[in-house]
Amino acid sequence: MQMPSCRARGLLVLLALNLAPSANLPAASWPDQYQSGQFLYHADFPLAADRALLDSIPHVQAQLVHLLGIQPSQEPIYVFLFARRSTYEAYLQQYFPTAPPRKALFIKGRGPGMVFVYRGENFAVDLRHECTHAILNAALPVVPLWLDEGLAEYFEVPAQRRRHGSPHLRSVRLAAWVGKVPRLEDLERLSEMSEMGRSEYRNAWAWVHFLLHGPPAARAELRNYLADIQALTPPGQLSQRLRARLPDVERHFAEHFRNW
Ligand SMILES: [Zn+2]
Incomplete structure (x- = not known):
């Protein structure tokens, strides 16, 4: 629970x-x-x-x-x-x-x-x-906590504001400008709602936004990862899969938000 x-x-x-x-x-x-x-x-x-x-x-x-x-x-x-x-x-x-x-x-x-x-x-x-x-x-039979919350944060705003109008966007962009990229591995370690504070929700939203609207390879890997979960295939960690597909993923993340 x-x-x-x-x-x-x-x-x-x-x-x-x-x-x-x-x-x-x-x-x-x-x-x-x-x-x-x-x-x-x-x-x-x-x-x-x-x-x-x-x-x-x-x-x-x-x-x-x-x-x-x-x-x-x-x-x-x-x-x-x-x-x-x-x-x-x-x-x-x-x-x-x-x-x-x-x-x-x-x-x-x-x-x-x-x-x-x-x-x-x-x-x-x-x-x-x-x-x-x-x-x-x-x-899905199971949803990682960070991804569950990141997607809920993404979809909670009205449809026309999801891409550009999230209240999280400004602070994530500012952090990206000074080179601060939250570690996806840190989010993946979260297993209890009690561990989810304001910054964890924001970082989860940011990774979801990057995965959905960043490089096509990132979204493709997210889709493959979820397809594995849905097929009951052990999916491994999304962070590792992303790094295999997109080396230097933090640079892509920072660029995504600097240019968004
Ligand atoms: Zn929630």
Whole structure:
């Protein structure tokens, strides 16, 4: 079980079975429900005003599948939305008493993934972030923590801001200008949410951005790496694979952000 980090959102991939499965959740009794693609939304408030946002989530999946070349899962993803934080917290306390206290949460056990978000000021960002975790973990048997969070950070902003408008971009570019490149190996060593601080999220986002928009060889290696994971072939470390394909990968990383 992964533990909370200093970030307000959560990712909880459960190997233990001590938390309630989704079948125990009273999904039928929600005041409003809505389906968009394989996302099944349940809310304690009327969803009509949020339809455009809810309908944009399947596009996150489409773009993710397009960029990463993974086969999408067809399994449903249950999304539980709350008008108030207090109700959200009480709900999680009742059904997932051992879940970490976070302002949004993705939980996956052996069944379909579940996303829990309340309608706070970053509702849309939180929803896209947690649903990215849900999409990835439905499609792949395992996702390295840094890559899971880096991709969630990438996709949490609206589609038109993903390439050029991330709040992480400025500081990553400044660091690249002075030759500072975060080590991918350091990110790969992270295994607990408690180890993910602000700089780890930023560095994970930066490597994801480089892999998606840097040299074509970098994206190709990411796609091969994920294809191996999806095929249950031991993938090794992405850092080593990248170095084999792109010697001097740090120089490419710095150049990518200096020129972006
Ligand atoms: Zn996350």
